[in-house]
Amino acid sequence: MRSRQRPRPAARRAPPPRTSRVNGASTVSEPGSQPILEVRGAVKRFGGVVALDRVDAVVRGGEVLAVVGENGAGKSTLMKILAGVHEPDAGELLVDGAASRLRSVRDAQRRGIALVHQELNLAENLDVAANIVLGREPRRLGVLDRAAATRQAQAALDRVGLRIASSTPVASLGVGARQLVEIAKALSAEARVLILDEPTASLSRHETDRLLALLADLRSRGTAVVLISHRLDEVLRSADRIVVLRDGRVRGELARADATRDAIVSLMVGREVAAVSRATIARGAPLLRARGVRTEANPRSAIDLEIASGEVVGIAGLVGSGRTELLETLFGVRRAVAGEILLGERALPAGDPRAAVRRGMGLVPEDRAHHGLFLPDPVRRNFSMATLGAIASLGVISSRSERALADRLARELDLRPPDHGRAAATLSGGNQQKVVLGRWIAANPKVLLLDEPTRGVDVGARAEIHAIVRRLAAAGAAVLFASSELDEVLALSDRILCLRDGEVTGSLVAAEATEETLMALMTAGRAA
Amino acid sequence: MKKALGILVLMVAIGIFTALAADGFLTAYNLENLLRRTALFGILAIGAGLVIMAGGIDLSTGSVVCLAGCMLPWLLVDHGWSPPAAVAAIVAAGIAIGLFQGWLVAWARLQPFLVTLCGLLFYRGLARGFTEDQTQGFRGGFEELRSLATGRIPVPGLTDLEAFDGPSAFAIPAPVASLVVIAVLAAFLLRYTVWGRWLLATGRNPQAAAYSGVPVKWVTLSAFVLGAVLSAYGGMLFVLDVGSAQPADFGNFYELYAIAAAVLGGCSLRGGEGSVVGIVVGAALMQVLRNALVLVDWIPDNLEYAVIGAVILLGVLADELVRRVARRRSRSPLETSGSPQAREARNEPAVRSDRS
Numbered sequence: 001m002r003s004r005q006r007p008r009p010a011a012r013r014a015p016p017p018r019t020s021r022v023n024g025a026s027t028v029s030e031p032g033s034q035p036i037l038e039v040r041g042a043v044k045r046f047g048g049v050v051a052l053d054r055v056d057a058v059v060r061g062g063e064v065l066a067v068v069g070e071n072g073a074g075k076s077t078l079m080k081i082l083a084g085v086h087e088p089d090a091g092e093l094l095v096d097g098a099a100s101r102l103r104s105v106r107d108a109q110r111r112g113i114a115l116v117h118q119e120l121n122l123a124e125n126l127d128v129a130a131n132i133v134l135g136r137e138p139r140r141l142g143v144l145d146r147a148a149a150t151r152q153a154q155a156a157l158d159r160v161g162l163r164i165a166s167s168t169p170v171a172s173l174g175v176g177a178r179q180l181v182e183i184a185k186a187l188s189a190e191a192r193v194l195i196l197d198e199p200t201a202s203l204s205r206h207e208t209d210r211l212l213a214l215l216a217d218l219r220s221r222g223t224a225v226v227l228i229s230h231r232l233d234e235v236l237r238s239a240d241r242i243v244v245l246r247d248g249r250v251r252g253e254l255a256r257a258d259a260t261r262d263a264i265v266s267l268m269v270g271r272e273v274a275a276v277s278r279a280t281i282a283r284g285a286p287l288l289r290a291r292g293v294r295t296e297a298n299p300r301s302a303i304d305l306e307i308a309s310g311e312v313v314g315i316a317g318l319v320g321s322g323r324t325e326l327l328e329t330l331f332g333v334r335r336a337v338a339g340e341i342l343l344g345e346r347a348l349p350a351g352d353p354r355a356a357v358r359r360g361m362g363l364v365p366e367d368r369a370h371h372g373l374f375l376p377d378p379v380r381r382n383f384s385m386a387t388l389g390a391i392a393s394l395g396v397i398s399s400r401s402e403r404a405l406a407d408r409l410a411r412e413l414d415l416r417p418p419d420h421g422r423a424a425a426t427l428s429g430g431n432q433q434k435v436v437l438g439r440w441i442a443a444n445p446k447v448l449l450l451d452e453p454t455r456g457v458d459v460g461a462r463a464e465i466h467a468i469v470r471r472l473a474a475a476g477a478a479v480l481f482a483s484s485e486l487d488e489v490l491a492l493s494d495r496i497l498c499l500r501d502g503e504v505t506g507s508l509v510a511a512e513a514t515e516e517t518l519m520a521l522m523t524a525g526r527a528a
Numbered sequence: 529m530k531k532a533l534g535i536l537v538l539m540v541a542i543g544i545f546t547a548l549a550a551d552g553f554l555t556a557y558n559l560e561n562l563l564r565r566t567a568l569f570g571i572l573a574i575g576a577g578l579v580i581m582a583g584g585i586d587l588s589t590g591s592v593v594c595l596a597g598c599m600l601p602w603l604l605v606d607h608g609w610s611p612p613a614a615v616a617a618i619v620a621a622g623i624a625i626g627l628f629q630g631w632l633v634a635w636a637r638l639q640p641f642l643v644t645l646c647g648l649l650f651y652r653g654l655a656r657g658f659t660e661d662q663t664q665g666f667r668g669g670f671e672e673l674r675s676l677a678t679g680r681i682p683v684p685g686l687t688d689l690e691a692f693d694g695p696s697a698f699a700i701p702a703p704v705a706s707l708v709v710i711a712v713l714a715a716f717l718l719r720y721t722v723w724g725r726w727l728l729a730t731g732r733n734p735q736a737a738a739y740s741g742v743p744v745k746w747v748t749l750s751a752f753v754l755g756a757v758l759s760a761y762g763g764m765l766f767v768l769d770v771g772s773a774q775p776a777d778f779g780n781f782y783e784l785y786a787i788a789a790a791v792l793g794g795c796s797l798r799g800g801e802g803s804v805v806g807i808v809v810g811a812a813l814m815q816v817l818r819n820a821l822v823l824v825d826w827i828p829d830n831l832e833y834a835v836i837g838a839v840i841l842l843g844v845l846a847d848e849l850v851r852r853v854a855r856r857r858s859r860s861p862l863e864t865s866g867s868p869q870a871r872e873a874r875n876e877p878a879v880r881s882d883r884s
Contacts, residue, residue: 354742358741372736372739373733374729377732377800388726389722392721396720397722397725
């Protein structure tokens with residue numbers, strides 16, 4: 001594997017497009033060089049949950065530091081402490097060797113620390129130059145100095161190697177170019193530390209290569225880069241040091257020379273995977289079948305799948321792997337570019353969620369606030385929304401049937417509080433998720449799709465939701481769900497599909513899968 | 529419902545104030561007139577309210593009133609159509625306008641504001657075009673049809689039948705009958721039927737509605753059709769009441785009265801909520817207010833719009849404040865029990881600014 005070679009960082013790949021001075025520059029980062037940013041014993045709690053537990057980390061100029069870990073390991077919290085979003089509850093933060101406080105993102109920016117968010121924060125209605133100088137617009141006599149703004153923006157674009165005019169509207173740029181504009185913006189604000197949160201999650205292979213080349217170039221000029229990423233191949237390609245977090249603690253720090261995929265994965269996964277009580281159910285006839293389905297997001301890969309009655313199939317994939325797009329395309333809220341979706345023996349009309357619901361399909365969406373719930377309305381109405389036909393005669397709703405349904409669901413789901421007259425907005429995340437699930441239980445679905453069924457849900461409710469899903473399968477439903485949490489995929493599935501860039505890269509029987517094998521299938525570089 | 533009560537109290541207060549400050553308010557003639565105007569505007573406001581509840585807005589009401597108001601005498605007098613045929617043509621025109629606007633919003637995905645703003649210009653232009661800007665009237669005929677708007681329904685025990693045509697006799701104006709039928713129907717549809725539930729769900733959260741299998745496009749279309757048909761029907765009653773229509777200004781600003789009544793009556797412009805009773809009370813409040821401005825001597829009549837604007841603004845502001853207090857009080861301990869981390873994962877603010 002490449003990562004086992006000697007550490008000559010930038011030299012191992014094609015030289016970055018803009019400069020050839022990179023090769024000799026990897027010596028900037030001497031172990032003894034002065035750290036720009038450092039945390040010692042950082043602790044951060046949210047409510048009762050410890051997100052970070054006595055974490056130490058050092059960020060040096062001219063070095064790429066990668067932070068890896070599973071979801072919930074504390075990567076984002078660490079990043080936010082470094083960037084001034086949060087202050088640690090305990091421990092110290094040192095900037096240029098002196099204990100300091102970063103009170104806000106702006107405060108951090110003034111000291112040369114810039115954060116590039118996973119969701120990009122550009123103003124789409126403005127052009128590139130206006131975005132780059134946003135908040136620090138050059139002025140002359142109190143009036144915006146456009147010439148200076150253009151000059152500054154163009155210089156920053158040159159540094160990131162993005163060859164576009166600074167007057168280009170941001171709305172016309174693709175995700176990759178936007179990412180580079182964000183970095184240009186940070187550089188133009190004279191950032192010495194650049195913190196990138198999952199920068200390649202939505203980039204194409206080519207864009208990823210370009211971004212990694214840019215990071216190498218920045219390192220050679222003395223910038224400190226903190227890279228947070230799920231994609232181990234990229235981490236192995238670009239990082240000088242790798243910090244592995246698990247459950248809020250640093251489980252290991254690897255120098256590039258010692259880092260291998262296996263070493264990282266075993267540090268990331270670490271714990272025992274909880275044993276699962278999976279009642280073996282006789283598989284019935286296939287209920288949901290997809291043949292050659294191509295989604296809008298990944299039109300180049302055709303997906304075939306078959307899910308039988310009584311079966312729970314999990315989709316394991318990283319952010320950007322096309323999980324949500326696949327589920328939404330099967331349900332019909334997105335139109336398939338090509339292919340056929342069959343429910344039972346008959347094909348579903350394309351792009352028609354109403355037809356899917358009538359034929360017995362349901363989707364629990366990832367974003368329950370926007371796609372799932374009618375927040376200000378009573379729980380009762382949220383329950384009945386997909387099955388109004390069943391509690392109405394001649395179009396008139398029987399409020400007695402509606403209450404009876406809500407009573408039954410509240411009991412079955414152990415809704416807390418069990419009062420279904422309350423606005424859905426007043427419930428906790430776990431109970432809100434139960435309400436969305438309840439809507440489909442009411443419909444007695446043949447096929448249930450779930451997207452991140454336990455996102456933002458506490459541990460207790462998570463177990464309950466898992467039990468409900470298993471129960472629905474036991475009652476004969478075909479269940480397909482997607483999750484970014486591998487332990488959830490392993491715990492809940494009979495069978496697992498691995499997805500990467502919209503393509504099924506593996507299909508395993510859950511009992512034979514491990515987090516390591518899944519991670520390998522999810523992250524396997526296609527072009528490598 | 530609570531909201532309708534608040535508006536009702538405000539209306540009674542303005543009524544009492546007017547009765548004390550001016551002579552003519554509590555006369556049978558004035559009250560009857562007030563009822564007539566309330567019924568006419570109430571029909572328009574219910575139409576506007578249905579569109580607003582579905583998450584849209586209809587700015588074309590006044591122009592549809594004008595189109596219908598000019599079409600009716602034009603068909604009857606200039607073209608000799610029979611009254612049933614003319615009425616059917618007007619309802620059909622309302623349906624056609626609603627289908628057109630609803631299609632543009634639901635399928636072509638244009639913004640309702642834009643679609644109906646163009647409608648506002650288009651239908652008035654059309655009316656002025658085919659009438660060549662000439663006033664359209666019934667020339668004293670069609671008494672039977674006109675009684676739909678001008679008729680008076682005696683109230684046993686209250687109406688002085690001997691002086692029935694005099695100013696001191698009180699009777700229920702005929703448009704009230706239309707309003708009652710329409711309001712009862714609309715309230716029933718909204719509260720008790722699947723369609724009503726779908727309409728409110730579409731207005732509240734169109735995405736969640738689509739994810740639940742609600743035929744969101746058809747629901748939107750139906751709201752625009754009902755809005756336009758009620759505008760057309762209202763326009764017809766208006767011209768039957770007044771007797772003639774001048775294409776250049778007939779129905780001017782009526783969309784704003786209708787929208788104001790709906791908003792005062794509890795429709796949120798964000799969609800998803802509102803009640804028919806509230807809308808009708810809102811329409812009544814608007815008429816009482818206009819009446820007060822005319823009757824009370826020391827308020828210059830020219831200030832009418834300014835005062836109406838100020839009262840609506842105050843009403844909406846007061847409602848928002850009351851709502852905020854209520855929300856603060858009703859916030860349960862459970863709502864804060866979601867851990868901050870969970871909230872962070874959902875990318876939600878600690879205090880939800882919900883849509884209501």
